[in-house]
Amino acid sequence: MGHLMKCEECGRELDRKTAEKINEIRTFFPNHHTPARCPQCQFKAEREAEKKREETEEAEYQARVPELIADAGIPDGYRYRRDNGLSTVEGGPIVEHAASWVWDHRRDNLLLSGKTGMGKSTSACYAAMRLIAEHKRVRYIKLQRLLCEWSEARKNDSVHGEQEFFGRFRRLDLLILDEVVGKTKDTDSRREMMIELLDEIASGEIKMRLWMLGNYRTNSIDALFGEENREPSRRRIEENFVCAGITENSVEVFHVWP
Ligand SMILES: [Zn+2]
Secondary structure, X not given: OOOOOEOOOOOOEOOHHHHXXXXXXXXXXXXXXXXXXXXXXXXXXXXXXXXXXXHHHHHHHHHHHHHHHHHOOOOHHHOEOOOOOOEHHHHOOOOHXXXXXXXXXXXXXEEEEOOOOOOHHHHHHHHHHHHHHOOOOEEEEEHHHHHHHHHHHOOOOHHHHHHHHHHHHHOXXXXXXXXXXXXXXXXXXXXXXXXXXXXXXXXXXXOOEEEEEEOOOOOHHHHHHOHHHHHHHHHHHHHHEEEEEEOOOOEEEEOOOO
């Protein structure tokens, strides 16, 4: 019949339609090697090529992870262990019980409290680094710095500036807001930003997770969102966040409302 062609992989004789199609492709692309494959072997070959491409892409992504971690704003000091110089991803987290608690709650919004040195920031950053390796988009920033960006964004056109500002969060999977308590001044601007942020998270407008780190005291939340917003803000935090305090050897969940 003139269409005798065998599959290069399994040696099976190809049906007329497949053989004709291969001849056609070879005529159009004479300089390109078009293998003779039966439909099954062709399917298999395409799947293998796809898998190889994915593996290459993943390897390229993993090679970029250290750069992505730096771009996320994670401080160098939280990336390496001071005792042996190893990166925490390889050498393990700095404060084990805190880091594993945070990792277990990585899908929650968190209000994380604890004194300096209890491992809030290093644990949150440890989880963040692992999340970045899993292709999540993360940003770490101190409240003071975010407030600067907020006032910068609202400088010229406050409506568009605010939209642009909150638009950035829509492209994130996780925002770690550090030093939420203590280091910033109690201002209207801070209250407005914090209320808006909480609103957008509670309403689901912003899908990212928010972790708010600080050494919280009884009145910290009211100071952040305004004494007059005590009930709605505490209620929103209660409904949308897991609140926990890190101590020397444990992590205790607590409640802010009622
Ligand atoms: Zn075959």
